[in-house]
Amino acid sequence: MTTRAGRRLTIADVARAAGVSTGAVSYALNGKPGVSEATRARVIQVAGELGWRPHSAARSLSVARTGTVGLVLARPASTLGDESFYMQLITGIEAELAQQGTGLLLQMVPSEDACVEVYRRWVAQGRVDGVLVSDIVHDDPRPAFLREAGLPAVAMGGDAALGLPRVVGDDERAVQQVVAHLAELGHRHVARVSGLPGLLHVRLRDEAFTAAARSAGLHPQLVSTDFTARASRRATERLLQRRVRPTAVVYDNDVMAVAGLAVVQAHGLRVPQEVALVAWDDSALCSLVHPRLTAVARDIRGLGALAARRLLRLLAEGDSGADAGAGAGDEAEAQVAAAADVPAPASRLVVRESTSASPPETR
Amino acid sequence: MTTRAGRRLTIADVARAAGVSTGAVSYALNGKPGVSEATRARVIQVAGELGWRPHSAARSLSVARTGTVGLVLARPASTLGDESFYMQLITGIEAELAQQGTGLLLQMVPSEDACVEVYRRWVAQGRVDGVLVSDIVHDDPRPAFLREAGLPAVAMGGDAALGLPRVVGDDERAVQQVVAHLAELGHRHVARVSGLPGLLHVRLRDEAFTAAARSAGLHPQLVSTDFTARASRRATERLLQRRVRPTAVVYDNDVMAVAGLAVVQAHGLRVPQEVALVAWDDSALCSLVHPRLTAVARDIRGLGALAARRLLRLLAEGDSGADAGAGAGDEAEAQVAAAADVPAPASRLVVRESTSASPPETR
DNA sequence: CTGAAAGCGCTAACAG
């Protein structure tokens, strides 16, 4: 029964069909007072039959809201595909947004500065209601920009100094758990092959690792990489050639762990008997290799969903709540921001063959 | 020098600052005739200084164009993360779109029908200018809907019957290449562990595989799966227990190939001496395992970029060209559609240890 | 509770 002709269906068509004014239709469909329940029902009915939906641009223009949130990934394109992390994150974010009828605008850029440029454009064009920020680095230019521009944002990770509401992980606890696990197995020299050193969460894990190891009486070692398999191979080689060879290595992602495993095995060392391995992010990869890798499993989809939900809440608050003006009262403001943080789903250590029972030969 | 105050910067501000009318500003910035070059330059200068960009909703409303294209992934969320395929595809698409200042709206849904619902909503809301379609299945409801709704679309894969412009891969040629490679190595019994049987490209590969094997005098076998590691393990088990055990197995994605490798090795069979393995899509995974896997490498980012570019061209044509009305003249129309197809980047066989030299022990 | 009308910011067709 739908009109197939060229003209677009407008609220006027619905109004005419329902025998009311366009204003009434608007009230009826937005659940606002101003129409009788009978009328409301009829309007909804008619709109449904006609398959009418408010034109997104027109609506945005009048309510100054786009129904869209943005996500800019600031990572060299080449590394995005390797880790399943991002796809899962996006999946989680999207699932939550879709539930609320909010769209996700996605963009990839090579750097944090380029990311800011995208934000700047989005703000100028009024293209998104808010953004989700990931991979916060040291001296990240994004939080400051977002605050000044007044673009609502939620950070995944990062620290309290950002001044943005965050979804905060339990990396520190997870690191402690890993170290405790290794200590229990009798390891004395433990190494960590960490990711891009600029990343705040990488740094946090580094520090937590060193601290946890020290306080357990172990000897920690650190090697930095760029998260790639190639870098992991180099780092692993280097570790294996050290005078004091670590008997356990913790990798900062799944790809690096698997790459490291290959190197260890190529050196004729047995896993886990001579070297135990742990991957951060668990993934299909970790249980596909032999021996299967012990991993820190995080609910990444859940993390994304929480971040999205937090942002939606922020947007809803902004509609009625106080003007998030950049001003004085730093302390009170920071407190509010802190209170606004949300804990990410707990990560857990999945123990597999790469760290099982057999105690390492200490040297 | 930017105004930090609350009010949004509008074209009127730019006009005032440049001492011209708003109309002149619009002409100047859209590269249209109607202003002197001197004025145009001044306007552009001023707009730049002010950091003004046309408000996206307002612009969309008047030009009936959103500057956004949509991508809906119709796959159960759980499998999206495993394959790096999608992330690479998105990366490629996005890179091309970003160059033209076009946004990418992303959504994930569990089925093709749900996908159509998203399209329906997008059309009703005027949310996107066009869409990119992937994972075409047999009797896919999407192409018909898109044609009827008049929503510009480009399909990645699928067959000519879709009636949509496509980016067409060279799967058939690639399959032939794989089979020829295996035949050359002396394999007689070759198997293919294929993905979801509903997918058109899976079916195409199945047929090409059988045909190529037959015409090379080989004995092909097929097992269907759902692309998961789990299904691959089951399929591989089954293959290894067959009376006539295949000496070479071709997997429809990287994850399945690696999972299959583990099963083969668990059976005490040596790769490639006793069983040779080939992965479709190459990825980090394939060169991380031992032995490294021979794989059909495709330029997935390139594929995405081409599809995006094709869609942008379609949109540009639509602006000035003929009304893409669904009507008679099927033949002519089909011809046009065919001519509008674009070849995907060529795939190539990357030979690694999993199929190297040593001839299989034929039985 | 309902209908008319103004305006969101921009583009494009119109007179000057």
Next chain:
DNA sequence: CTGTTAGCGCTTTCAG
């Protein structure tokens, strides 16, 4: 070549 003006489709005050 320039300035004025009428919409794009919706929401939302403001009279009735």
